[in-house]
Amino acid sequence: MQTAMRKVISKKGFHKVRRALLGALAAIFLTSCAIGPWTAGLPSAEPEPPLYTAPASRDDAPDFVIVNAPFESVWSQTIPEFEKTFYVINNMDKASGVINVGFSEDPERAVDCGQLRSQAFLHEADFAAADANQTYYAAPKGILPWRGLFPIKINRKVSIDGRANVVFEELSPTSTRVTVTAHYVVIRDDVIHGPKGPIASHGSIAFATGSSGKFADGCVCKPNGRLEGMILGLVK
Numbered sequence: 001m002q003t004a005m006r007k008v009i010s011k012k013g014f015h016k017v018r019r020a021l022l023g024a025l026a027a028i029f030l031t032s033c034a035i036g037p038w039t040a041g042l043p044s045a046e047p048e049p050p051l052y053t054a055p056a057s058r059d060d061a062p063d064f065v066i067v068n069a070p071f072e073s074v075w076s077q078t079i080p081e082f083e084k085t086f087y088v089i090n091n092m093d094k095a096s097g098v099i100n101v102g103f104s105e106d107p108e109r110a111v112d113c114g115q116l117r118s119q120a121f122l123h124e125a126d127f128a129a130a131d132a133n134q135t136y137y138a139a140p141k142g143i144l145p146w147r148g149l150f151p152i153k154i155n156r157k158v159s160i161d162g163r164a165n166v167v168f169e170e171l172s173p174t175s176t177r178v179t180v181t182a183h184y185v186v187i188r189d190d191v192i193h194g195p196k197g198p199i200a201s202h203g204s205i206a207f208a209t210g211s212s213g214k215f216a217d218g219c220v221c222k223p224n225g226r227l228e229g230m231i232l233g234l235v236k
Contacts, residue, residue, distance in 0.1 A: 109226055180231045
């Protein structure tokens with residue numbers, strides 16, 4: 001008899017403990033739902049930055065060419081080549097041997113800004129940081145284990161603008177050196193689609209041939225040498 005009563009009491013105790021646990025879990029769930037996934041335990045709704053790999057170190061591409069021809073010949077034959085391209089001749093001075101051209105280029109064709117990897121749940125993506133138009137997702141910053149279920153969409157646009165000085169220098173009556181120094185302006189615009197609506201951010205950096213620039217978030221951009229090579233390819 002006593003054994004049977006102990007079994008009944010044991011079952012009742014088990015059910016009480018189970019009900020208590022279920023009640024506690026329900027309270028946690030309801031509290032989280034009431035607060036919302038963006039603020040329950042999250043210090044902010046800012047997106048986690050993607051993993052970043054800086055541009056690889058490489059030898060600088062040649063920024064000059066020596067032509068075995070007189071200055072007058074090189075100058076007169078090169079000007080028409082510029083006029084056939086998308087480069088805009090801002091000014092030119094034959095006496096000083098300088099041509100200044102403007103350009104607006106696909107960023108990936110002119111600069112290397114490294115690689116990015118977004119790791120939002122089910123939205124992993126790898127892309128070039130200089131990609132002209134990219135949409136990716138990021139988990140919100142915070143400590144909740146399920147925060148990856150609420151990815152933040154980010155639209156990023158990168159553009160590049162700048163000018164280049166092309167300098168013609170007479171080395172001898174039959175030899176001319178042409179040097180290109182490009183001045184880059186890389187512009188980056190992000191639109192973060194967070195829980196309180198879209199938030200826009202804007203940034204730009206400037207640098208020249210042989211150097212680099214760095215955005216506030218640490219993203220480094222440097223010339224990849226293609227632009228300088230394309231301009232030097234016009235020299236005749």
